[in-house]
Amino acid sequence: MIKKTKIAQALKGSLIRLLLAIVLVFSINSLFAAEQVTTAEVVEVDCLGCHQESQGSSIHAIWQTPHGKVFGKNNETCVTCHGPSLEHGKVPRDNSPSLSFGPKWPSEFNEQSAVCLGCHEKGNQVMWLSGVHNDEQLSCLSCHNIHTQIDEVLVRIEQSETCFTCHKSVQASAHMPSSHPILEGKTTCVDCHNPHGNISEHSLNEPTVNDTCFSCHAEKRGPFLFEHAPVAEDCTTCHKPHGSVNASLLKTRGPFLCQQCHSAAFHPSVQHDGGGLPNTGQGSEFLLGKNCLNCHSQIHGSNHPSGSRLTR
Template sequence: MIKKIKIAKALSARVTSRVAAILMVFTLNSVFAAEQPVAEPAAEVNCMGCHQETQKTPIHAIWQTPHGKVLGKNNQTCVACHGPSVEHGKVPRDNSPSLSFGPKWPSQFNEQSAVCLGCHEKGNQLMWLSGVHNDEQLSCLSCHNIHARIDDVLVRLEQSETCFTCHKSVQASAHMQSNHPILEGKTTCVDCHNPHGNISEHSLNEPTVNDTCFSCHAEKRGPFLFEHAPVAEECTICHKPHGSVNASLLKTRGPFLCQQCHSAAFHPSVQHDGSGLPNSGQGSEFLIGKNCLNCHSQIHGSNHPSGSRLTR
């Protein structure tokens, strides 16, 4: 009995000491908390109180975009991209938003892109900072319209117009008689290029030019029993990818294109030029129909046992 009483007293003393220690910790925390200044709630800006919906500035359409749906239909959406903008919310409004994308108070291009990269930092946007568009001091808003319900650059039929704003030579090539069907919307710039940047040449989606072409023209890939060397090297040796006045996107019509590399005494490969055409007075109409491809039809390569000359 005496032993049980001693054990009870020991346990009671141990519990009492632990309770005292806990109370001391709470007391110290209360003291330290009282010494710390209490943070005042951040002032909120009533963005929609001033930025009303108009036909010219359809700002409220952002609620119908993925950005508005993710961030919620309140000022959180505006603040997420434009920053707190507390000073901007004061009257008179002589101060710009914390981050401005408009022409009146434009922020630096890299500051604008940094906001987008806060979320869009993976996938196709991974190489943006090393891409050519970033080097040219363009921001995401140079191509994208964030407030629009449907961003034109994401529509296949409209996308090329955004690219043509800067790439005028490509726009001219797209209207030539031989072209990729970009204007028809059957293919787009991003089918071959990554506008957000890539480690490959010309920001191509694939590592090389040939890999890009072969992604659609797989029948030209080979391997062939008899290969045409330029095909294995690079397609652009003979072709202009954006458009050409010659058939099949060729840089020059045959036989002139072929004779830039091929000239042999045992073959009828005399160098031809415009002086031999019929309208020159001393020309021949037979020159018009001359083309190496008339015989060497398998110009990309042949698997025929007798196709060493790429004739079959």
């Protein structure tokens, strides 16, 4: 029941976001159409005549990137992103290119992204306009570098560093005793999140938290003969995704973890002395002090015919 309402809510949220995105993509596209570059204009301004390689400018590193390789080694490449820049071509020190990304003439975050979205509006970037980073006024350039041979955010092992510049608490988590191997580069942010935004909560790659976890921990999906309700519901009921001071990324240590939900008075899940139990004394005290997992080891679900108590 709880699960159904959750899914319904998520779907409702997604639909609204999707509609919003369609409207936004539409308006940006018509905006971009007005700036469309024609070949005639390209010939008018000789960008490369002034912005020469011999001046030791780093901008020519673009020839080593997919953009430079695809667009070709000519002025047309430059106007693809910076626009026709007619006035800039005449008196460069007084006039900005049609679109400059700075540093002298910085442009708005949405103007910057609109140019990129002109070509990258599909695939992973399709939800950009309704994503949280766009809401927070980041642009594509908050993470990507265009005029460098190696765009660090695309290099798996270095990727997280870009994210850590803003997400300090996630960085702290990644250093905790139990964590996903993010610092080692074995799991990275984009294994679970789409940094370009997604319709799911927290911009996860999959529609739900659990589906995201199953993409690597498939064995936890089941189906199980005996399910443990909170596991099927949401892994983050018990686990933290990035890092934890407790073993196995647990939010709280057992037995306290379990006792948040299980407080049946007849079972050792509540604190009591050995009094009411047979063999009062050492044996029972020993039993009471133990973590629930010593007996309920199949905490994620059991396929054993007599595993209904998740003990085997």
